[in-house]
Amino acid sequence: MDTTEYLGVFIDESNEHLEVLYNQLLALEKNPNEKKIIEEIFRAAHTLKGMSATMGFSDLANLTHKLENVFDAIKYEKVTVNVEMMDILFAAVDHLNEMVEDISSGGDGTRDVSQAVEQLQAIESGNSVSAVQMKEADSTTQQQEATQLQHVQGLDEFELTILSESSDRGYSNYEINVTLREDCLLKGARVFMVFEVLEKLGEIVKSEPSVNELEEEQFDTSFTVIFISEHSKEKISTNIEKVSEIEQVEVHTFSASTYKADQQSNDKARDEQQTQETKSNKDKKQQNSAKTSANKTIRVNIDRLDVLMNLFEELVVDRGRLEQISLDLNHGDLQETVEHMSRVSSDLQSIILTMRMVPIEQVFNRFPRMIRQLARDLNKNVEIEIIGAETELDRTVIDEIGDPLVHLIRNAIDHGIESPDERLKKGKSEHGTIKLEAYHSGNHVFIEIEDDGAGINKEKVLKKAIANGVVNDSQSELLSDQQIFELIMASGFSTADTVSDISGRGVGLDVVKNTIESLGGRISIDAKKDQGSIFSIQLPLTLSIISVLLIELQNEKYAIPLSSIIETAIIHRDDIMHAHNTKVIDFRGKVVPLAFLNDIFTVPADDNVIDNEYISVVIVKKGNKMTGLVVDAFIGQQEVVLKSLGSYLSNTFAISGATILGDGEVALIVDSNALVI
Amino acid sequence: MENETLMNRKVIVFQLEDEEFAVSVQQVGSIEKMIPITRVPQTADFVKGVINLRGVVTPVIDLRLRFGMKETAFSDSTRIIIVFVDDMEVGLVVDAANDVIDIPENEIEPAPEVIGTVDADYIEGVAKLDDRLLILLNLQKVLTEDEIHELKSVEG
Numbered sequence: 001m002d003t004t005e006y007l008g009v010f011i012d013e014s015n016e017h018l019e020v021l022y023n024q025l026l027a028l029e030k031n032p033n034e035k036k037i038i039e040e041i042f043r044a045a046h047t048l049k050g051m052s053a054t055m056g057f058s059d060l061a062n063l064t065h066k067l068e069n070v071f072d073a074i075k076y077e078k079v080t081v082n083v084e085m086m087d088i089l090f091a092a093v094d095h096l097n098e099m100v101e102d103i104s105s106g107g108d109g110t111r112d113v114s115q116a117v118e119q120l121q122a123i124e125s126g127n128s129v130s131a132v133q134m135k136e137a138d139s140t141t142q143q144q145e146a147t148q149l150q151h152v153q154g155l156d157e158f159e160l161t162i163l164s165e166s167s168d169r170g171y172s173n174y175e176i177n178v179t180l181r182e183d184c185l186l187k188g189a190r191v192f193m194v195f196e197v198l199e200k201l202g203e204i205v206k207s208e209p210s211v212n213e214l215e216e217e218q219f220d221t222s223f224t225v226i227f228i229s230e231h232s233k234e235k236i237s238t239n240i241e242k243v244s245e246i247e248q249v250e251v252h253t254f255s256a257s258t259y260k261a262d263q264q265s266n267d268k269a270r271d272e273q274q275t276q277e278t279k280s281n282k283d284k285k286q287q288n289s290a291k292t293s294a295n296k297t298i299r300v301n302i303d304r305l306d307v308l309m310n311l312f313e314e315l316v317v318d319r320g321r322l323e324q325i326s327l328d329l330n331h332g333d334l335q336e337t338v339e340h341m342s343r344v345s346s347d348l349q350s351i352i353l354t355m356r357m358v359p360i361e362q363v364f365n366r367f368p369r370m371i372r373q374l375a376r377d378l379n380k381n382v383e384i385e386i387i388g389a390e391t392e393l394d395r396t397v398i399d400e401i402g403d404p405l406v407h408l409i410r411n412a413i414d415h416g417i418e419s420p421d422e423r424l425k426k427g428k429s430e431h432g433t434i435k436l437e438a439y440h441s442g443n444h445v446f447i448e449i450e451d452d453g454a455g456i457n458k459e460k461v462l463k464k465a466i467a468n469g470v471v472n473d474s475q476s477e478l479l480s481d482q483q484i485f486e487l488i489m490a491s492g493f494s495t496a497d498t499v500s501d502i503s504g505r506g507v508g509l510d511v512v513k514n515t516i517e518s519l520g521g522r523i524s525i526d527a528k529k530d531q532g533s534i535f536s537i538q539l540p541l542t543l544s545i546i547s548v549l550l551i552e553l554q555n556e557k558y559a560i561p562l563s564s565i566i567e568t569a570i571i572h573r574d575d576i577m578h579a580h581n582t583k584v585i586d587f588r589g590k591v592v593p594l595a596f597l598n599d600i601f602t603v604p605a606d607d608n609v610i611d612n613e614y615i616s617v618v619i620v621k622k623g624n625k626m627t628g629l630v631v632d633a634f635i636g637q638q639e640v641v642l643k644s645l646g647s648y649l650s651n652t653f654a655i656s657g658a659t660i661l662g663d664g665e666v667a668l669i670v671d672s673n674a675l676v677i
Numbered sequence: 678m679e680n681e682t683l684m685n686r687k688v689i690v691f692q693l694e695d696e697e698f699a700v701s702v703q704q705v706g707s708i709e710k711m712i713p714i715t716r717v718p719q720t721a722d723f724v725k726g727v728i729n730l731r732g733v734v735t736p737v738i739d740l741r742l743r744f745g746m747k748e749t750a751f752s753d754s755t756r757i758i759i760v761f762v763d764d765m766e767v768g769l770v771v772d773a774a775n776d777v778i779d780i781p782e783n784e785i786e787p788a789p790e791v792i793g794t795v796d797a798d799y800i801e802g803v804a805k806l807d808d809r810l811l812i813l814l815n816l817q818k819v820l821t822e823d824e825i826h827e828l829k830s831v832e833g
Contacts, residue, residue, distance in 0.1 A: 310732030556716060601718035645717070645727060648736045648765045648820065653719040658727055658734040666715040666729050 010055050011104040012299075013047075018100060019365065020044040021093050025086065026368050032081035042071045048096070050203075056210030057109040060099045066120040067092050073124050087376075088119045090369070162205055166228045171202070172253055174229065178240060179222040179248040187217045193243045195225075201236055202229025221247070302395060305356055312345075312352055313641060317664045319345055353545070357392035360438045360447070363402045364389045367409060371434060374413050381420050381431045382413055391438040393445050397539055400519055401447070404512040408449050408535050409434065411509070416453030416533060426530055428452070440541075447537040456485050456527040465490070485525040485533075489513040490624060518673070520546055520563040546642050548659070548669065549618065550635035553603045557667040558631075559640060559659055564672045566619045566626065568634060573613055585628055587619060595675050596630045600654065622676035629675060642669065685779035690811060691758060691771040694746055698771075699780070699804070699811045706759040706766065708774050711751050725770060730759065737768035743819065762816045769819075780804045785813060 024041045031037060045068040052060035070089070073079040095116050103109040163173045176198075180190055191214045198204055206226040209219045229236060237249045319342060326338045368384050375382035393401070417423075417432035424430060435450040458481065465471050465487045471479070479487075489509040516523050520540045527533035540546065540563075548559035549568070569587070576583050576594065583594045594617065597603075617628040640659035645652060656671035688699035689708070709730070714737055716726040723742035727734050737757060742748055754773040759766065788800040799818035804811045 312732075314732040603718070643734045645734060646736050646766055648767050649717060649720065649724065649727070652717055655717060655719075658715070660729050660732065660734070664729055665713055666727050666734055668715065668717060668727075 007055070007103070010051055011100060013051060014100045014103075017044040017048045018093065018097050021048075021096070022090075022369055023365070025089055025093065026372065028081060029086050029372070035075070038071055038075050042068060042075065045071065052109075053206070054204060054211055056207075056212050057099070057103065059110050059113055060096065060103075063092060063095060063099075063113045063117060063120075066117050066124070067096075070120050070124050079123060085123050088116070088123060090373070092116045092120060163226070163228065171228050171230050172233075174227045174233065174236065175224060175252045176227050176236065176240070177222060177224045177248075177250040177252075178246060179250075181245045181247045182221060184221070184245040187219070187221075188215050190243060190245055191215070191223065194240055194246075197239050197243060198225065198227055198236075201231050201239060202227055300355075302356070305352070309352055309641070312348065313660060315345060316349070317660070317662065320662050354392075356395050357541075358395050358398050359390050359392050360398065360401075360445075361389040363398060363405060364436060364438070366402075367405075367436065370406065371409065371413065374410065375417075378413065379419065380413065380417050382417055383431050383433050385433060385435045386437075387435065388438040391440060391445060393539065394541060397445075397519055400515065401537075401539065404515045404537075405447070405449070407509070407512050409436075412449060412451040412453065412533070412535075416451040416455075418454050428530075445539045445541060447539065449535045449537075450532060452532040455529045455531055455533050456488065456525070457529070458484050461485070461487055482524065482526065485527055488525070489523065517563070520561065522563075545639055548638055548640050550638055550661075550667065551597075551616075551618065551631040552633040552635055553598050553601060553631060554605075556601075556603055557635065557661065557665070558597070558601075559638075559667050559669045560618055560620065560629070560672055561656075561669065562637065564620045564622070566621050569617045569619060569628075570614050571617055573615060576615075585617070587626070587628065590626065592619060592626045592628045594628045594630055597670075598630070598632070600675065620672040620676060622673045625676050627672075627676040629670070629672065640667075640669075684782040686782060686785070687777065687779055688811070688813070689758065689774065690776040690778060691756070692773045692775055693741055693744065693771055697775065697809060697811050698740075699778075699813050700758070700760060700816060702777065704760045704762060704816055706761055709757040709759060709768070711755050711757065711770075728757065728768060730768070733766070735759065735766055735768050737770060738820075739770045740819075741770070741772075760816055762820050765820060767820055778806070780806065780811065780813075788812075 021041060021044050024037050024044070028034065028037045028041065045064050049061050049064035049068060052058075052064065067089070070079070074081060079085075092113075095111060095113050099109045099111050099113075102111065167173055178194055180187055184190055195204065195211075204225050204227055207214060208224045213219060214223055227236070233251045233253065237251045240246065240249045319338075322338050323342065326334045364386050367386070371382055371384045412434055413432075417434070418426070418428075420430045423432065433452050435448070437446075437448045437450070439446055461484055462471075462476050462479075465484075466473060466476060470487055470490045476484075489512065513523055516537055516539070522538045524536050524538075525533065526536070547562040549562060549565060550557055550559050552558075571585055575585055577585065579591065583596075584591050585594060586592075598605075616631050616634055618631060618634075619626055619628050621627075640661070642657050643659060644650070644657050645655065654671050654674040655668050657669045658666050659669060661667050687702045689702055689705050690697055690699050692698075709728075712728050714726040714728050717724060717736070723738050723740075725737045725739050727736050729735075739748065749772075751770075752772075756771055756774040757768040758771055758774060759768050784804045784806065785802045786804070787802050799815050801813040801815040804813060
């Protein structure tokens with residue numbers, strides 16, 4: 001039995017529920033009285049609680065339980081939603097998120113949540129939040145350890161409440177002890193089968209040893225579960241006995257109230273919790289039925305898609321050969337079949353490519369929360385508007401684009417949007433707006449980040465650029481507005497007067513620009529004073545297919561990505577000049593150093609090739625710098641599929657990957673960034 | 678005795694010059710005939726380049742050069758043995774792929790102390806079968822990255 005698979009499902013589902021929690025909390029902030037939102041949060045929290053309790057992550061279950069209680073209080077109007085409270089709720093969900101992340105990276109999901117729990121409890125009982133914050137400093141990790149010990153030894157508070165509340169509703173609590181046969185080979189599998197039987201009959205509250213240990217077969221022959229069901233003792237035991245290799249099943253009814261009486265009670269809010277639990281279990285039933293219809297997708301490992309793509313490319317190569325053969329043979333039927341195959345395979349290609357596409361929603365979803373937090377930190381009023389979240393992009397681009405966007409949005413809030421007072425003075429509404437828009441156009445996806453803030457101060461940018469030596473005085477006069485704005489993305493530039501935590505940490509917009517360019521994209525800026533600014537990012541639909549210029553060095557073929565090429569030129573040898581032992585050319589008024597690819601790539605010299613009077617040069621850029629790559633011949637432009645050289649050759653100088661050409665041969669892709677001096 | 682003979686190791690035997698080498702079948706993906714190799718610049722001498730292995734770009738090294746033997750022209754019997762080591766997939770150019778045989782574990786002896794001029798830490802052991810002497814390779818060591826970096830820095 002595969003534990004990781006089990007855990008994987010738990011993590012995936014937890015993440016989904018966390019997403020729901022975040023989104024609905026944001027919605028709740030806008031409509032504090034909307035019952036539907038509260039119920040949605042309640043459900044997500046409840047399911048998360050149930051799942052984590054079954055998996056044995058007690059801290060996670062504990063915190064979700066408290067969260068659930070708070071929402072119950074909100075639901076029954078014992079508590080009203082306010083801003084301070086939202087912060088605590090967000091913080092609690094952040095805790096949950098980190099615990100789930102810890103679990104997914106192999107941890108056990110324990111975390112000091114006592115502070116968050118205390119705050120939540122305070123909200124629930126209607127205390128003012130600030131009173132608890134005073135106590136924050138006192139709460140230590142020791143407290144945390146104490147609660148953990150309780151779980152190990154017996155039932156924790158929240159398990160108890162479930163039990164006592166279920167008996168109120170006429171369900172019975174059972175303690176079931178199952179003993180497996182001595183000679184049982186697959187103990188884990190048997191446990192799994194028993195659990196499956198039980199889950200059909202009722203709800204498992206706790207198991208001893210924990211589910212994880214049971215799955216790893218870290219137990220002797222018997223295990224105990226605490227179980228809630230409406231069925232009779234006999235029915236449960238006969239059902240379990242149907243699982244083979246079971247020695248003995250003991251089912252005892254179990255009273256939570258007696259157990260509880262033994263334990264010292266220190267929670268005042270218990271009665272309240274009991275009533276909440278009743279509600280939550282009703283909700284759970286509805287939710288379970290709703291959930292089955294929602295998932296019509298399957299998760300596929302991206303590696304498998306890559307393999308599929310590889311095989312498909314082989315097919316394309318073979319198709320090319322077949323086309324050639326059928327043309328040579330001039331056979332009617334054959335030609336028809338080959339033509340049909342070509343059409344089918346191009347349809348196939350587009351399907352394979354779209355399978356790797358993911359909606360940009362995945363990235364956009366985290367921004368509303370981030371913007372909210374930032375705006376509060378900076379005492380600004382900012383709203384976000386998202387358009388086109390369903391726009392699809394290649395998975396690899398999605399993974400890379402998150403950080404640059406975060407950076408740009410931080411910038412927009414920090415430097416763009418003014419403080420409310422300032423905005424009122426300028427005659428604008430108190431609320432600043434950040435608009436995030438994504439859309440397709442041709443072979444590209446555009447992402448625009450627009451704010452209605454102060455815009456970019458041209459004079460300030462120019463002054464700073466000159467002071468930092470990014471441009472000189474004479475150059476600056478020739479620059480267009482757009483070019484001036486783009487200076488803020490030059491390396492060594494940061495306009496913030498004061499270095500804040502949010503932006504101006506030294507890594508500036510130049511990093512954003514480099515990341516986007518390394519993805520084969522472009523970024524441009526437009527701004528109007530006091531009306532706002534737009535950062536527009538253009539990205540290729542997919543990273544796996546890029547446009548390249550194929551060139552030849554002797555008999556070897558290389559590909560240079562079009563995204564880094566400014567233009568190609570043919571230059572007379574006499575035009576080569578020397579500066580500091582470097583060969584340079586004068587290219588449109590700029591001195592551009594030359595890099596001879598034949599030498600850099602140590603291409604074996606071929607004596608038959610006569611030195612030409614003219615040389616072919618590909619001008620490439622990296623940021624503002626340019627270099628001329630000297631090649632033997634241009635072949636032409638082509639769309640190719642980018643492939644890696646394999647991990648054995650991962651660090652090869654100036655080669656970023658390879659591609660397979662139509663004739664099946666491998667051509668290397670030149671990493672021109674490494675060649676720009 | 679009987680138990681010991683049951684412990685066999687299945688290996689692929691290939692030839693370099695007049696020596697026979699063996700690698701475990703578990704590490705071998707396939708054996709290919711020579712296909713065009715694209716040279717990759719700025720790599721160690723023994724890295725011949727990359728090939729198109731059914732759509733996967735796969736690096737290829739010449740074992741002769743890796744082991745300090747003389748380079749020869751490829752012939753009809755030259756083969757590329759595709760091996761998997763850790764997460765790497767690499768092709769090894771050999772003179773010929775001879776055999777798949779079982780070597781009893783107890784026939785495998787540690788590498789002799791004096792094996793010649795080559796630094797021989799990539800030899801896991803030798804096995805004597807009838808009149809054949811097989812050299813068992815430790816592919817991890819053959820493909821150690823440190824070694825490559827070292828060579829790179831010497832070149833660069």
